[in-house]
Amino acid sequence: MIGYYISLAMRSLRGTPILSTLMIAAIAVGVGACMTVLTLNYMMSQNALAHKDDVLYAVQLDGWDPNEAADTANELPWQLTYQDATALLRSDIPTRQVAMHRFGFTITLDESEMRPFTADARITTADFFGLFDVPFLFGGTWNADADFSPVQQVVLSKATNDKVFGGENSVGKTINLNGEPFTVVGIIDHWNPSPKVYDLNNNPFADSEEIYIPFGLHRKFEIYSWGNTNGWSHSNEEGYEGFLQGESVWVQYWVELDTAAQKEKYEEYLTGYIRQQKEQGRFQRPLKFALSKPSEWLVLNEVLRDDNRVLGWLSLAFLLVCVVNAVALLLAKFLRKAPEAGVRRALGASRNAIFIQHLIESSCIGVLGGLLGILLSLLGLGGVRQLAMGRIDQIASMDWLMVLAAIGLAVLASLLAGLYPAWRISRTNPSIYLKTQ
Amino acid sequence: MLKMHNIRKSYRTDTIETHALRDFSLQVNEGEFVSVTGPSGSGKTTFLNIAGLLETPTGGQYLLDGEDVSSLNDRDRSRLRNEKIGFIFQGFNLIPDLNLFDNIDVPLRYRGFNAKERKKRIEKVLEQVGLSARAKHLPAQLSGGQQQRVAIARALAGEPRFLLADEPTGNLDSLMARQVMELLEFINEWGTTIVMVTHDPDLARRAHRNIQIVDGQVSDLQHGTVGAAREIA
Numbered sequence: 135m136i137g138y139y140i141s142l143a144m145r146s147l148r149g150t151p152i153l154s155t156l157m158i159a160a161i162a163v164g165v166g167a168c169m170t171v172l173t174l175n176y177m178m179s180q181n182a183l184a185h186k187d188d189v190l191y192a193v194q195l196d197g198w199d200p201n202e203a204a205d206t207a208n209e210l211p212w213q214l215t216y217q218d219a220t221a222l223l224r225s226d227i228p229t230r231q232v233a234m235h236r237f238g239f240t241i242t243l244d245e246s247e248m249r250p251f252t253a254d255a256r257i258t259t260a261d262f263f264g265l266f267d268v269p270f271l272f273g274g275t276w277n278a279d280a281d282f283s284p285v286q287q288v289v290l291s292k293a294t295n296d297k298v299f300g301g302e303n304s305v306g307k308t309i310n311l312n313g314e315p316f317t318v319v320g321i322i323d324h325w326n327p328s329p330k331v332y333d334l335n336n337n338p339f340a341d342s343e344e345i346y347i348p349f350g351l352h353r354k355f356e357i358y359s360w361g362n363t364n365g366w367s368h369s370n371e372e373g374y375e376g377f378l379q380g381e382s383v384w385v386q387y388w389v390e391l392d393t394a395a396q397k398e399k400y401e402e403y404l405t406g407y408i409r410q411q412k413e414q415g416r417f418q419r420p421l422k423f424a425l426s427k428p429s430e431w432l433v434l435n436e437v438l439r440d441d442n443r444v445l446g447w448l449s450l451a452f453l454l455v456c457v458v459n460a461v462a463l464l465l466a467k468f469l470r471k472a473p474e475a476g477v478r479r480a481l482g483a484s485r486n487a488i489f490i491q492h493l494i495e496s497s498c499i500g501v502l503g504g505l506l507g508i509l510l511s512l513l514g515l516g517g518v519r520q521l522a523m524g525r526i527d528q529i530a531s532m533d534w535l536m537v538l539a540a541i542g543l544a545v546l547a548s549l550l551a552g553l554y555p556a557w558r559i560s561r562t563n564p565s566i567y568l569k570t571q
Numbered sequence: 572m573l574k575m576h577n578i579r580k581s582y583r584t585d586t587i588e589t590h591a592l593r594d595f596s597l598q599v600n601e602g603e604f605v606s607v608t609g610p611s612g613s614g615k616t617t618f619l620n621i622a623g624l625l626e627t628p629t630g631g632q633y634l635l636d637g638e639d640v641s642s643l644n645d646r647d648r649s650r651l652r653n654e655k656i657g658f659i660f661q662g663f664n665l666i667p668d669l670n671l672f673d674n675i676d677v678p679l680r681y682r683g684f685n686a687k688e689r690k691k692r693i694e695k696v697l698e699q700v701g702l703s704a705r706a707k708h709l710p711a712q713l714s715g716g717q718q719q720r721v722a723i724a725r726a727l728a729g730e731p732r733f734l735l736a737d738e739p740t741g742n743l744d745s746l747m748a749r750q751v752m753e754l755l756e757f758i759n760e761w762g763t764t765i766v767m768v769t770h771d772p773d774l775a776r777r778a779h780r781n782i783q784i785v786d787g788q789v790s791d792l793q794h795g796t797v798g799a800a801r802e803i804a
């Protein structure tokens with residue numbers, strides 16, 4: 135019977151092409167607008183580290199200005215000072231731990247015609263790759279002692295390796311970073327989590343870095359962060375060493391704690407560390423630190439902003455307006471065909487049968503509107519990508535879940551739109567249409 | 572077959588209440604061909620619609636095949652209508668964007684027959700009304716008489732025991748009207764009970780029995796002849 139209703143619906147749609155087009159367009163525009171915004175919101179709130187949400191923690195310590203709390207969601211600075219980061223690295227409680235920040239290098243290659251270019255870099259401890267599940271294509275990471283001593287090794291992203299070495303296994307080869315030779319130890323496979331959970335205080339929708347170098351190289355290259363550096367104290371920060379030992383925060387810090395016991399122990403350790411620092415005159419604020427899971431970190435950093443949420447609701451309201459329009463058009467159409475419904479009733483159709491027939495007709499409009507709506511939202515997302523000029527390519531794209539959601543939304547919208555007209559037509563007394571011939 | 576006792580039907584609008592039928596009692600037996608006459612607005616169509624379960628009476632009792640149908644829900648009434656009752660209207664009431672085959676298909680779909688059974692029945696009734704060659708035509712491509720024959724074919728496809736015709740020849744010229752009447756008589760001979768509303772006294776006379784409705788009531792309840800009914804009128 136469903137097949138019969140669908141064929142009737144398609145015949146009916148073809149019978150009134152202009153009206154049908156209007157209704158499909160109404161649903162499509164509503165769905166298109168809605169899906170553009172919802173897709174952006176959905177992609178923004180993705181958690182690429184969901185599978186490790188229970189074991190990864192971003193570390194924050196409150197070593198901020200004694201007179202004023204840090205201006206963040208939880209009143210703790212987003213990053214650590216270099217001296218605290220290197221101190222915490224000495225702990226053997228976490229299974230893995232990462233101290234890191236953004237940087238940039240100019241890449242050149244000896245005896246090559248390749249033009250020098252600047253690459254986004256991440257200065258990090260070796261655990262980065264294991265902790266964030268970064269897949270390797272060739273080779274692996276540097277030895278852990280490179281976290282503390284200047285070892286000139288480098289891990290390349292797949293794109294960089296493609297660009298510099300034509301995609302071949304370049305482990306063991308040498309590239310020059312700011313004119314200094316570095317040995318390639320590993321190539322990572324395509325890896326581009328979005329939002330970039332591990333680095334939210336820069337652009338959360340930026341691509342992953344192009345090269346990765348060991349954390350032990352700071353002094354040798356006098357590396358400053360290319361990410362955010364925030365400070366509150368201006369005292370005794372003379373020279374590069376002064377910067378390293380100062381109170382500016384610029385190091386992102388993550389730990390992997392696999393068990394509850396481990397976490398408890400680490401919390402004790404952090405408490406002890408802060409107490410000890412207090413004795414030395416640092417950390418003058420009330421004792422406070424935070425370990426945030428990736429999911430909590432995304433919320434704290436407001437990756438999905440309130441305006442985006444409001445926009446989401448607005449777009450749903452717009453869809454509702456489109457649905458109301460479709461209701462009016464459907465009602466007009468169904469009432470015009472009421473005599474046919476009367477004949478069908480006389481020939482044995484129950485009210486329910488008439489109701490379902492018309493509801494299926496509106497669902498067909500919904501499916502067609504949904505398909506067209508997907509096209510419109512792809513256009514919309516393309517527009518957003520253009521406006522953002524490559525900064526959010528990752529999130530301004532639809533996955534299959536969103537395509538399904540779009541069709542679902544369209545069918546839901548058209549069912550809503552069809553409900554009242556179909557009900558009206560099924561409740562009408564058929565005899566008035568049969569008599570007035 | 573059909574037994575109505577003290578049926579009442581009133582329509583209420585904002586300002587007035589119309590009593591379309593009052594104390595309407597009538598019995599129609601299996602196999603009968605009954606013609607119904609009466610002035611316009613006297614309640615003939617209302618009677619047919621109640622008989623065909625398209626409308627519910629305001630009061631009174633209606634037994635169809637011995638079953639009290641006043642308490643049935645819409646689903647059961649629709650099923651009974653589909654299985655037992657065929658309708659023919661003055662305006663033919665074919666669905667304009669369905670071809671003849673698909674028009675006749677409609678009641679069979681609601682009956683739940685499979686495709687093969689439906690096809691067999693549709694072809695059979697199309698042949699009975701002499702329109703086999705036109706199966707793919709749209710109603711608008713046929714003359715009025717042909718359209719009414721399709722409507723009869725559609726009413727017959729489900730093999731109903733009871734055929735209700737509301738002025739089936741009202742829109743036809745006399746030649747076509749006679750053809751349709753002959754078709755109905757033929758159907759009746761094969762056992763289908765027919766109640767036909769008509770304005771045409773010649774056609775009314777050809778039925779087994781004529782009843783007259785005046786002002787929502789049967790004016791002659793005896794199993795009388797058309798002649799008797801006329802004397803009263």
Ligand SMILES: Nc1ncnc2c1ncn2[C@@H]1O[C@H](COP(=O)(O)OP(=O)(O)O)[C@@H](O)[C@H]1O
Pocket residue numbers: 566569582583584589590591609610611612613614615616617618
């Ligand atoms: N749906 C309705 N609403 C209000 N009045 C109606 C309705 N249907 C019929 N009537 C009234 O009921 C009376 C009988 O109508 P009907 O049965 O159509 O008469 P007939 O078929 O004999 O011409 C008329 O007065 C008519 O106006």
Ligand SMILES: [Mg+2]
Pocket residue numbers: 615616617737
């Ligand atoms: Mg009438």
